[in-house]
Amino acid sequence: MPEAGAAGSSWRIDTAPGTAGCAELLAAAFAREPAVSWICGDSAPVRTHWFRTTLRTHAGLAGARRTALVDGEGRLLAAAVLTPPGATPSAGARALWAARTGLRCGPRALGRTLRYLDATDGAAPPGAWTLEFVGVRPGLTGRGAGRLLLDHVLATAPVGHGLYLTTADPANVPLYHHFGFTTLRTTPLGPLNITSMQRGVK
Numbered sequence: 001m002p003e004a005g006a007a008g009s010s011w012r013i014d015t016a017p018g019t020a021g022c023a024e025l026l027a028a029a030f031a032r033e034p035a036v037s038w039i040c041g042d043s044a045p046v047r048t049h050w051f052r053t054t055l056r057t058h059a060g061l062a063g064a065r066r067t068a069l070v071d072g073e074g075r076l077l078a079a080a081v082l083t084p085p086g087a088t089p090s091a092g093a094r095a096l097w098a099a100r101t102g103l104r105c106g107p108r109a110l111g112r113t114l115r116y117l118d119a120t121d122g123a124a125p126p127g128a129w130t131l132e133f134v135g136v137r138p139g140l141t142g143r144g145a146g147r148l149l150l151d152h153v154l155a156t157a158p159v160g161h162g163l164y165l166t167t168a169d170p171a172n173v174p175l176y177h178h179f180g181f182t183t184l185r186t187t188p189l190g191p192l193n194i195t196s197m198q199r200g201v202k
Helices: 019-029 034-040 044-059 091-105 107-120 145-156 172-178
Strands: 010-014 065-070 076-083 129-136 163-167 182-189 192-199
Touching: 010 145, 019 044, 019 065, 019 076, 019 129, 034 044, 034 107, 034 192, 044 076, 044 091, 044 107, 065 145, 076 145, 091 107, 107 182, 107 192, 129 145, 163 172, 172 182, 172 192
Parallel strands: 129 163
Antiparallel strands: 010 065, 065 076, 076 129, 163 192, 182 192
């Protein structure tokens, strides 16, 4: 799915981007996102380690998907991560994620991640895929990269019971409404208000 970029390069969809590259892009994209800031603080290294550890765990889930928008030279411009319905890491994978997160990001990041997961547990409708993350490289906001990637994700999502996501950024709620998501519930957690949303099957 090519698109002419602002600098004349060709933008295309990559359906198998590397975990490390997606983690670095998302860490930059989520630098000021409320939930990630609450979990990781202002530290860029902590945020990057958190995304690396989390995406490595997601990559071990059967059927999980990573999708990216790249330029003509293969550089990532935007990335999205989806997990299939009911996907849960094994006990061993969860223990390894917790150990890595605690070691590299600190006990506060580990504890707050677990609190976020507990607060949103059970909110996903049965059969729905989860859009875990979608982000755009800083500097490309407003230039169509996010829309192009999200349009592709929505068009190619497996048929079933739609997509589910959570966001703690109130500015994202009307954006996702524009893409056909509806609000399921809002959950307070510390300074956050987490909005759970679903996009049904069209």
